[in-house]
Amino acid sequence: MKHYLSIKDIDNLSEWVKEARILKSQPKADKNLGANKTICLLFFNNSLRTRLSTQKAAMNLGLDVMVMNFGSEGWALEYGDGTIMNQNTSEHIKEAAQVVSQYCDIVAIRAFPSLTDKEQDEAEVVLNGFKKYTSIPVVNMESSVGHPLQALADAITLDEQNTKARPKVVLSWAPHPKALPHAVANSFVEMMGLQEADFVITHPEGYELNEAITQNATIEYDQKKALENADFVYVKNWSSYKDYGKILIQDPNWMMTKEKLGSAKFMHCLPVRRNVVVEDAVLDSDQSLVIEQANNRTYSAQIVLKKILESL
Numbered sequence: 001m002k003h004y005l006s007i008k009d010i011d012n013l014s015e016w017v018k019e020a021r022i023l024k025s026q027p028k029a030d031k032n033l034g035a036n037k038t039i040c041l042l043f044f045n046n047s048l049r050t051r052l053s054t055q056k057a058a059m060n061l062g063l064d065v066m067v068m069n070f071g072s073e074g075w076a077l078e079y080g081d082g083t084i085m086n087q088n089t090s091e092h093i094k095e096a097a098q099v100v101s102q103y104c105d106i107v108a109i110r111a112f113p114s115l116t117d118k119e120q121d122e123a124e125v126v127l128n129g130f131k132k133y134t135s136i137p138v139v140n141m142e143s144s145v146g147h148p149l150q151a152l153a154d155a156i157t158l159d160e161q162n163t164k165a166r167p168k169v170v171l172s173w174a175p176h177p178k179a180l181p182h183a184v185a186n187s188f189v190e191m192m193g194l195q196e197a198d199f200v201i202t203h204p205e206g207y208e209l210n211e212a213i214t215q216n217a218t219i220e221y222d223q224k225k226a227l228e229n230a231d232f233v234y235v236k237n238w239s240s241y242k243d244y245g246k247i248l249i250q251d252p253n254w255m256m257t258k259e260k261l262g263s264a265k266f267m268h269c270l271p272v273r274r275n276v277v278v279e280d281a282v283l284d285s286d287q288s289l290v291i292e293q294a295n296n297r298t299y300s301a302q303i304v305l306k307k308i309l310e311s312l
């Protein structure tokens with residue numbers, strides 16, 4: 001594998017999950033694989049988990065790590081072809097990407113969507129700009145369209161926690177005061193498409209995700225009905241996709257509660273707004289898997305970096 005940009009780059013999910021769980025039991029087993037190689041982590045947006053777990057994964061593999069908060073430290077980048085750069089952008093992706101690639105062997109990038117320009121967001125200009133103008137592998141640390149390191153970590157968590165041949169997994173929308181990206185939900189849906197599971201998505205009308213991603217997934221607008229007999233409930237807010245980037249409702253009735261969760265396990269990628277997205281009683285119970293999901297971010301990043309290093 002050269003790049004890790006989406007769930008589609010996983011050739012065999014169950015095999016990767018198995019390998020990641022072995023790495024989790026022996027995190028330093030490949031500590032020389034990345035010797036004399038460097039990874040650059042470029043952040044255009046905030047992060048806690050991705051920032052630290054990807055660095056930890058890289059260190060477990062013996063890689064040198066350079067981190068840059070591009071949003072606050074780098075020059076404002078231009079992505080347009082032929083732009084007369086007399087406005088606010090100082091450096092073109094053509095130079096920036098080539099320069100960065102001279103300093104490292106792998107580049108990992110976090111670049112959220114604008115949520116104002118659907119076409120530009122879906123073009124993934126930052127990720128694809130680096131892919132186009134460098135020859136080094138590119139890793140997606142959450143882009144406009146996907147968060148495949150998160151979904152791979154979620155697959156590891158599901159594998160560890162599941163006791164059934166065909167569990168019921170529900171992706172449930174929740175309210176949020178800010179307009180949030182679709183990336184986490186998109187990659188989770190794509191990852192669930194590769195699982196033996198009864199998978200249901202529930203959200204209010206108007207919050208349909210991109211149909212190209214949900215394809216044949218079951219959508220149930222009645223949250224109560226969707227949650228019946230659930231084994232795992234993955235909660236996430238996203239803004240409207242149809243009415244792009246808009247908050248259509250903030251109905252607190254969609255918040256996840258202990259009562260609604262029943263005996264299911266609770267999942268969320270974090271960070272989470274307590275008592276808006278999910279009530280304290282859920283997060284503070286032993287039904288919550290959120291801390292272990294965050295732990296598994298190290299091993300999802302490590303299996304990805306390992307596969308890239310092995311193919312260099």
Ligand SMILES: NCCC[C@H](NC(=O)CCC(=O)O)C(=O)O
Binds near residue numbers: 237270273
């Ligand atoms: N990487 C995990 C989630 C990142 C982002 N959440 C956020 O921006 C939440 C910010 C807040 O709650 O203020 C998202 O939904 O894609």
Ligand SMILES: NC(=O)OP(=O)(O)O
Binds near residue numbers: 150
């Ligand atoms: N889940 C996740 O990606 O968290 P951060 O945004 O803190 O990296």
